[in-house]
Amino acid sequence: MYKIIDGKELAAKMRIDLKKDVEAFSQKHGRHIGLAVVLAGDNPASQIYVKNKIKACEEVGIKSFAYYLSGDVSQEELENLLRTLAEDKKINGILVQLPLPEHLDSEKALKIIPDSKDVDGFSADNIGKLCQGKDSIVACTPNGVMKMLESCNVDLRGKKAVVVGRSNIVGKPMAMLLLNADATVTICHSKTRNLKEECLGADVLVAAIGRAKFITADMVKQGAVVVDVGMNRDESGKLCGDVDFEAVKEKCSYITPVPGGVGPMTITMLMYNTYLSATRSEI
Ligand code: GUN
Numbered sequence: 001m002y003k004i005i006d007g008k009e010l011a012a013k014m015r016i017d018l019k020k021d022v023e024a025f026s027q028k029h030g031r032h033i034g035l036a037v038v039l040a041g042d043n044p045a046s047q048i049y050v051k052n053k054i055k056a057c058e059e060v061g062i063k064s065f066a067y068y069l070s071g072d073v074s075q076e077e078l079e080n081l082l083r084t085l086a087e088d089k090k091i092n093g094i095l096v097q098l099p100l101p102e103h104l105d106s107e108k109a110l111k112i113i114p115d116s117k118d119v120d121g122f123s124a125d126n127i128g129k130l131c132q133g134k135d136s137i138v139a140c141t142p143n144g145v146m147k148m149l150e151s152c153n154v155d156l157r158g159k160k161a162v163v164v165g166r167s168n169i170v171g172k173p174m175a176m177l178l179l180n181a182d183a184t185v186t187i188c189h190s191k192t193r194n195l196k197e198e199c200l201g202a203d204v205l206v207a208a209i210g211r212a213k214f215i216t217a218d219m220v221k222q223g224a225v226v227v228d229v230g231m232n233r234d235e236s237g238k239l240c241g242d243v244d245f246e247a248v249k250e251k252c253s254y255i256t257p258v259p260g261g262v263g264p265m266t267i268t269m270l271m272y273n274t275y276l277s278a279t280r281s282e283i
Pocket of ligand 1: 095096097098099120140141169
């Protein structure tokens with residue numbers, strides 16, 4: 001019988017604890033922790049993510065500073081804003097919602113964010129530290145997945161973990177975290193041969209592909225832990241993950257749902273990273 005890893009419930013619990021820590025910080029220092037959220041253009045999914053991030057800030061007592069830039073903002077304007085935020089003492093974290101409009105050079109813009117304010121954990125310094133197993137700011141989604149696995153005491157040591165997807169935001173940092181937790185890790189991607197066989201070997205399978213219901217029951221080993229990072233719409237427009245949940249669940253020991261799985265944890269980890277950045281900047 002499978003168990004559901006309820007990300008919504010875990011996120012709510014973590015936010016209660018975080019709210020206390022944020023309050024204690026604000027009391028001690030006589031100021032708020034601040035997160036700048038930058039959105040350029042009107043991508044509907046990005047608008048929803050940003051709205052939810054701002055709502056989460058309110059919930060835990062972090063002051064949000066939202067910057068809504070037009071879709072034709074110039075590289076120079078964006079960079080000037082990021083330089084100002086980088087210097088601003090009220091801002092502990094800077095989040096630039098991705099993807100940026102195509103005419104902008106994201107990599108060049110993101111480099112302006114100081115490593116200490118990189119609450120997405122995207123900078124070369126933070127990624128490099130993660131690879132070296134050193135303390136770093138860890139990308140929100142994979143960090144959230146690790147918290148979910150910890151919450152149900154999934155022991156990763158020596159287990160075979162398969163990550164499907166190799167993005168810089170999820171797949172690669174996810175693989176590193178699993179490796180740092182002593183799992184034996186395989187990263188699969190669009191060019192992987194025998195994807196089904198690779199997945200069938202997984203004790204822990206993380207799906208971060210971006211295709212609705214891509215992981216089917218015949219790709220999952222009996223008793224596996226399945227984590228679904230996907231956020232898609234199915235044929236009828238309903239939200240669904242990268243895993244065919246109804247068919248796959250029966251084979252799992254644990255499985256995360258969509259919605260209510262990884263999504264709420266991602267935003268909670270953003271709040272956590274912002275708190276962490278604030279505490280570290282005080283040292
Ligand atoms: N777009 C999709 N996921 C993310 C994320 O984790 N951070 C940012 N900044 N943009 C995203």
